[in-house]
Amino acid sequence: MSDKQQSNKQNPTRREFLSTTGTTAAAGLIATYVPLSANAAEEGETTEAMGPLIEGAVPITLRINGKDRQLRIDPRTTLLDCIRETVLLTGTKKGCDHGQCGACTVHVNGKRVLSCLNLALMHDGHEITTIEGLGTPETLHPMQKAFLDCDGYQCGYCTSGQIMSAVALLKEPCGPDDASVKELMSGNICRCGAYPNIVAAIQQVRKSA
Amino acid sequence: MHTFEFLRPNDPAAAISAAAQSKTAQQGADVRFMGGGTTLIDLMKLNVETPNRVLDINRLPFDKIEVAADGALKIGATVRNSDLAYHEKVQRDYSVLSQAILQGASAQIRNMATVSGNLLQRTRCVYFRDTAMPCNKREPGAGCPAITGHNRTLAILGASEHCIATNPSDMCVAMAALEATVHIQGPKGPRAVAFNDFHLVPGNTPQRETVLEPGDLITHVTLPPPINGSKHLYLKLRDRASYEFALSSAAVVLTMASGKITQARIALGGVGTKPWRSPEAEAALKDQPGNDATYRQAAEAALRGAKPQSENGFKVELAKRCLTHALRTAAAS
Numbered sequence: 431m432s433d434k435q436q437s438n439k440q441n442p443t444r445r446e447f448l449s450t451t452g453t454t455a456a457a458g459l460i461a462t463y464v465p466l467s468a469n470a471a472e473e474g475e476t477t478e479a480m481g482p483l484i485e486g487a488v489p490i491t492l493r494i495n496g497k498d499r500q501l502r503i504d505p506r507t508t509l510l511d512c513i514r515e516t517v518l519l520t521g522t523k524k525g526c527d528h529g530q531c532g533a534c535t536v537h538v539n540g541k542r543v544l545s546c547l548n549l550a551l552m553h554d555g556h557e558i559t560t561i562e563g564l565g566t567p568e569t570l571h572p573m574q575k576a577f578l579d580c581d582g583y584q585c586g587y588c589t590s591g592q593i594m595s596a597v598a599l600l601k602e603p604c605g606p607d608d609a610s611v612k613e614l615m616s617g618n619i620c621r622c623g624a625y626p627n628i629v630a631a632i633q634q635v636r637k638s639a
Numbered sequence: 640m641h642t643f644e645f646l647r648p649n650d651p652a653a654a655i656s657a658a659a660q661s662k663t664a665q666q667g668a669d670v671r672f673m674g675g676g677t678t679l680i681d682l683m684k685l686n687v688e689t690p691n692r693v694l695d696i697n698r699l700p701f702d703k704i705e706v707a708a709d710g711a712l713k714i715g716a717t718v719r720n721s722d723l724a725y726h727e728k729v730q731r732d733y734s735v736l737s738q739a740i741l742q743g744a745s746a747q748i749r750n751m752a753t754v755s756g757n758l759l760q761r762t763r764c765v766y767f768r769d770t771a772m773p774c775n776k777r778e779p780g781a782g783c784p785a786i787t788g789h790n791r792t793l794a795i796l797g798a799s800e801h802c803i804a805t806n807p808s809d810m811c812v813a814m815a816a817l818e819a820t821v822h823i824q825g826p827k828g829p830r831a832v833a834f835n836d837f838h839l840v841p842g843n844t845p846q847r848e849t850v851l852e853p854g855d856l857i858t859h860v861t862l863p864p865p866i867n868g869s870k871h872l873y874l875k876l877r878d879r880a881s882y883e884f885a886l887s888s889a890a891v892v893l894t895m896a897s898g899k900i901t902q903a904r905i906a907l908g909g910v911g912t913k914p915w916r917s918p919e920a921e922a923a924l925k926d927q928p929g930n931d932a933t934y935r936q937a938a939e940a941a942l943r944g945a946k947p948q949s950e951n952g953f954k955v956e957l958a959k960r961c962l963t964h965a966l967r968t969a970a971a972s
Binding site: 486544616 | 744
């Protein structure tokens with residue numbers, strides 16, 4: 431673990447590399463993804479910067495990982511796109527974007543939902559939790575640690591959704607056996623096929639609870 | 640996704656008057672109520688649904704499950720599928736409903752989907768979902784390529800020459816067997832519709848899927864008081880073990896005395912253009928001994944009117960075996 435963290439600091443991550451390249455190669459495109467007013471000092475500045483790109487945008491306050499975010503978004507923005515492209519929390523993944531894969535799973539008021547089939551506007555005042563709100567690299571959530579211990583992933587793309595689902599499952603009616611866990615995790619698809627290890631990770635947390 | 644105006648009505652009256660400006664009712668309409676969004680947002684991304692106005696009904700006071708004075712169960716329109724399935728009284732007295740919901744979709748979708756949204760869930764027919772293809776449900780008169788195309792998962796009961804799309808709901812199949820009532824508030828006041836009358840078969844108007852009129856808002860669904868000692872079962876057959884729509888399903892509510900069936904309520908899923916209540920199967924079961932011969936006769940009766948398409952002939956026998964097995968299992972429980 432500590433080796434891995436160290437190497438990450440010395441070398442740019444794939445995301446840092448891509449976003450740097452993107453800024454120089456396609457500045458106009460990237461402007462679409464500027465946080466609208468999440469981190470902006472002044473409202474007017476943000477609106478001006480966005481120009482016609484946010485025509486018809488509406489203000490909304492979203493509480494994500496315990497922090498209120500004042501945003502202006504197009505009414506069509508899904509909760510998923512808002513989290514990723516407006517708030518820039520990219521741990522939540524876009525897989526199918528049609529409610530068929532579970533990669534975008536987040537918690538709303540403590541319950542797991544698919545952020546791709548929700549409009550962000552539906553959630554003002556709700557408590558939203560993403561993978562970034564679960565633990566930190568130094569203090570992992572027990573489920574994050576269990577996924578590491580049990581090797582519950584290969585490529586990692588579905589992992590944040592799997593973990594968000596698994597954490598919510600701990601509070602749901604679920605039989606003690608592996609079959610019950612598999613049934614309640616069936617909304618999270620893993621094309622690498624890490625399923626046995628994902629089930630093992632969840633059972634490890636349930637047994638130690 | 641097309642642009643739309645997003646509104647949150649403060650009370651049911653405001654929601655109804657805003658929706659009453661729509662030319663058609665709900666499905667495919669220019670003004671749409673939004674519950675969980677699990678069907679509507681998906682179809683809006685595909686440009687199959689293109690409302691000008693979306694009315695968020697999630698904060699209207701329809702989120703309760705209550706027992707009425709007469710013992711009926713009143714389920715609010717925005718109650719989430721998971722809250723309904725795990726409700727203590729539903730699990731005990733209306734088990735077929737709990738079983739059906741928990742065999743549908745995934746845990747995440749059940750946490751989002753509402754009762755009224757599930758009533759209006761739209762078909763998974765691939766031609767309906769693809770705006771590059773003609774579809775009589777989307778564009779009346781455009782034609783139905785499913786009839787000569789990919790129709791393995793489509794309907795064998797209740798279809799017409801204009802549409803063979805399957806109703807995909809599990810919840811609705813259980814509600815049909817439980818003889819639920821749909822309660823609607825509209826511009827002309829409240830009304831109650833028997834569950835079997837709520838959904839329409841396609842006929843010449845496949846674009847019209849329910850009896851809802853512009854402005855009609857589903858407020859709640861009621862289930863009649865529980866039948867003491869009744870045996871409940873929902874059996875669902877599908878291509879995957881989980882997170883898949885039914886190829887065939889059966890909701891069974893049986894009352895038995897001394898080995899004889901005194902009352903049966905039967906509905907089929909995955910095979911009909913609407914949640915398919917089968918009075919034919921119910922008549923074949925009433926006052927008959929609970930044995931395999933009776934169950935098979937009921938299944939034959941239920942599928943007598945089946946008209947398979949080029950790719951789904953297997954569904955006729957599958958549905959018969961599904962119902963036979965469900966009856967056998969329920970009777971033995």
